[in-house]
Amino acid sequence: MRASLLQVAVNEDESVDSRRRRVAALVRDQAGTDLVVLPELWTTGAFAYEGFGTEAEPLEGPTYEAMAKAASEAGVWLHAGSVPERDPDGTLYNTSLVFSPSGELAASYRKIHRFGFDKGEAVLMGAGEELVTVRLPDTVVGVATCYDLRFPELFRGLVDAGAETFVVPAGWPERRRAHWTLLARARAVENQAFVLACGTAGTHAGVPQAGHSVVVDPWGEVLAEAGPGEEVLTVDFDPATVAGTRDRFPALKDRVLGLDRPRR
Ligand SMILES: NC(=O)CCC(=O)C(=O)O
Numbered sequence: 001m002r003a004s005l006l007q008v009a010v011n012e013d014e015s016v017d018s019r020r021r022r023v024a025a026l027v028r029d030q031a032g033t034d035l036v037v038l039p040e041l042w043t044t045g046a047f048a049y050e051g052f053g054t055e056a057e058p059l060e061g062p063t064y065e066a067m068a069k070a071a072s073e074a075g076v077w078l079h080a081g082s083v084p085e086r087d088p089d090g091t092l093y094n095t096s097l098v099f100s101p102s103g104e105l106a107a108s109y110r111k112i113h114r115f116g117f118d119k120g121e122a123v124l125m126g127a128g129e130e131l132v133t134v135r136l137p138d139t140v141v142g143v144a145t146c147y148d149l150r151f152p153e154l155f156r157g158l159v160d161a162g163a164e165t166f167v168v169p170a171g172w173p174e175r176r177r178a179h180w181t182l183l184a185r186a187r188a189v190e191n192q193a194f195v196l197a198c199g200t201a202g203t204h205a206g207v208p209q210a211g212h213s214v215v216v217d218p219w220g221e222v223l224a225e226a227g228p229g230e231e232v233l234t235v236d237f238d239p240a241t242v243a244g245t246r247d248r249f250p251a252l253k254d255r256v257l258g259l260d261r262p263r264r
Contacts, residue, residue, distance in 0.1 A: 001138045002236050003035040007213045009202035009230035010045040010171070016055055019043060020066050026232070027070035027078060033234065035136065036074070037198040038067075038081030039169045039213075040111075040146045041094060045204030046171025049120050056086040059108065064097060072103030077136055081169040081198070082111065082145055084125075091126040096143055096169060098134050107134040107143065112154060115147035131157045139165045139194075139239035146170035149183045153260055155191050159252065164242040165194040172199045174228075177210040181225075189220035192245045192252060194237060201230045218245040 006026050010019070020043060030036045043063055044051030057063055063083045071078035078099040085095035094111035110128025114121045131154070134141045142163025148154050149168055158166065166187060172180045180199065188195040195216040200209045211228040215235045224235040246252060 001035065001239055002033045002234065003037060003196055003215070004030045004033045005037045005196060005198040005213045005215070005226070005233040005235075006030075006039075007199060007201050007211055007226045007231045007233060008039055008042045010039075010042055010200045010204050010209065011202040012045075012048075012204055016043045016051075020063060024066045024070040027067070027076070028074050030076055030232070031074040033074075033076050034138070035077045035079065035167075035196075036071075037079045037167055037169065037196055039198050039200045040082045040171040041084065042081050042171075042200060043083060046115075046146065046200070047120070047173070047205040047207040049124060049205070052084045052092055052121070052124050056084040056092050058088070059085055059095065064105070067097060068099050068103040068105070071099035071101060075101045077101060077106075079141075079143070079167045079169065085110070087126070092124060093126050093128060094121060094145060095128075096145055098141075098143065107132050109143045109145070111145040111148060113147045113151050131161055133158060133161045133163050139242070142166050142193075144168050146172060149180075149187060149197070152187065152190060155187050155193075159191050159193065163191075163193060164239055165196065166191070168195065168197040170197060170199045172210045174208040174210045177212055180210055181212065181214055181222075184214050185216050185220045185222070188216040188218060192218040192249070193242055194218060194239070198233075201228060218242050
């Protein structure tokens with residue numbers, strides 16, 4: 001299976017419309033790839049909080065339209081990263097969109113763990129409540145977004161739902177880059193799954209982005225890693241490795257369930 005992670009540069013000197021057109025063209029260029037992945041909130045920037053409200057879209061808004069078309073023109077599965085979604089009730093969500101090669105929406109995922117503690121996304125957006133997996137022809141994808149990477153129980157939930165490959169769009173800052181790579185490898189090793197983690201490049205809202213998108217195999221080995229700038233990171237991987245690893249080293253079978261809750 002071939003995946004291409006589009007590590008888009010999100011800078012303020014480019015308008016959202018122009019970036020959307022540029023990214024659609026980049027997606028179209030990936031014809032022949034099985035799965036294309038975009039980062040978190042690449043229209044606005046994950047730290048450009050003012051843009052969340054001004055650029056928020058209904059689910060089937062301009063980014064949805066452009067990405068559905070690009071997926072079908074390229075004939076690829078497309079995890080289109082996330083957009084600031086405005087629900088009809090007015091609540092904003094950080095929502096990921098996954099399209100099939102015919103441009104149909106295969107899944108959407110509202111980010112569960114919002115980043116910012118007492119500001120930013122954590123106060124401006126609502127929290128998703130549902131785990132989401134998507135069945136591709138060769139693997140079952142579990143979706144998570146950026147800060148979710150710090151919460152292993154979410155990934156265990158995705159494994160229980162059948163996930164073999166995690167796709168994690170992000171807008172991770174350079175100042176915590178060491179955590180990004182470490183957490184991507186940890187989620188791969190502990191769940192014996194592939195991790196495709198796609199971040200942004202550039203600087204927005206004064207926050208330099210880490211780049212360094214990474215693909216990790218179920219043994220924790222880094223198969224490919226991007227540099228700091230805009231880049232298309234293409235990797236070939238064999239999803240059957242997941243079953244092989246889980247059979248040969250069956251640590252997941254030794255789980256003791258319920259330890260995440262106090263026992264009496
Ligand atoms: N957009 C995010 O979720 C940022 C997460 C982050 O910076 C971190 O976990 O560190």
